[in-house]
Amino acid sequence: MRIGYKLAAEGFGPKELIRQAIRAEQAGFDFVEISDHYHPWLDVQGHSPFAWNVLSAIAPQTTTLGLATGVTCPSIRYHPAIVAQAAATLQIISDNRFTLGIGAGERLNEHVVGTGVPSVHGRHERLGEALDIINLLWKGGYRSYEGKHLRLEDARIFDLPEQLPVVAVAAGGKNAATLAATHGSGMFATEPRGDLVGTYTAAGGAGPRYAEVPVAWAATEDEAVREALRTSRWAVLGWKVMSELPNPVNFDAASRPVTADDIRAQFAVGPAPEPYVEAVKKFTDAGFDHIVLQNAGPDPDGFLDFFARELRGRLT
Secondary structure, eight states, rough: EEEEEEEOOOTSSSHHHHHHHHHHHHHSSEEEOOOOOOSSSSTTTTOOHHHHHHHHGGGGGGGEEEEEESBBBSSSSSSSHHHHHHHHHHHHHHHHHHEEEEOOHEEEEEESSOOOOHHHHHHHHHHHHHHHHHHHHHTTTTTTEEEESSSSEOOSSSOSSSSOOEEEESSHHHOOOEEEEEEEEEESSSSSSHHHHHHHHHHHHHHHHHEEEEEEOOOSSHHHHHHHHHHHHHSSSSSHHTTTOOOOOOOOOHHHHHHHHHHHHHEEESSSSSHHHHHEEEEHHTOEEEEEEESSSSSSHHHHHHHHIIHHHOOO
């Protein structure tokens, strides 16, 4: 099992995220993962730097730390040819430490280019075509593609790594889990669902299985809950809501009814390691082997120290 640290790009600026990644490697994390957003979930979070620049700056300042997007939509705000090129470049400059986490996209980030956001079904059709294009370009040479939604004309990536990145496809249902097996080389999820892992492996998937675990560290449990409620209550809404709302103001309104009890039900909170160990076990029991700790607490350095001092040895 490998343990990752979520870089909260919605809550911190780019230089601070780079600093946290360096500290995460020192604390013993195996990899970092960063969301590829244009907007934060809530205005109170206050940030959303360009994920690819942040990862590119982290790569030369670390040595063993894996890097991952969690996740990139390759079919609306970006064209898959650009994602294929960016991922290939990052894999080279990180010495083969990059994982391309990829998904169908959320309206929050994809509507900004003004071309419209398709239905959920349409987004998944585009995701399949985008993966076709990425895989095609990574074979080398000049390539063209004509799909229902996406096209590629006489394109070639000149700088390809000797070892291609893992492509971990985000799966919230069985169709996406199957796509992860047939078009990707890994899977990405946010729920401890063994049925997703089972679908992925039954369809031939044999790569890493990534999952995010929501946690909130602070010196007291109440402090952790207060901060998670302030900045991360959107996480309780569920993907049917999270994939459709267009702006932080909408998430603020939709998440106003979320309570401290809702946070306690979904997050591992407080200063003791036991809740974190329990939360991670739900995911490992479901078959996930790359666990990302997504800290919503007020003190990232305190959490990193806590992980190194009390948690790491109990998870690995």
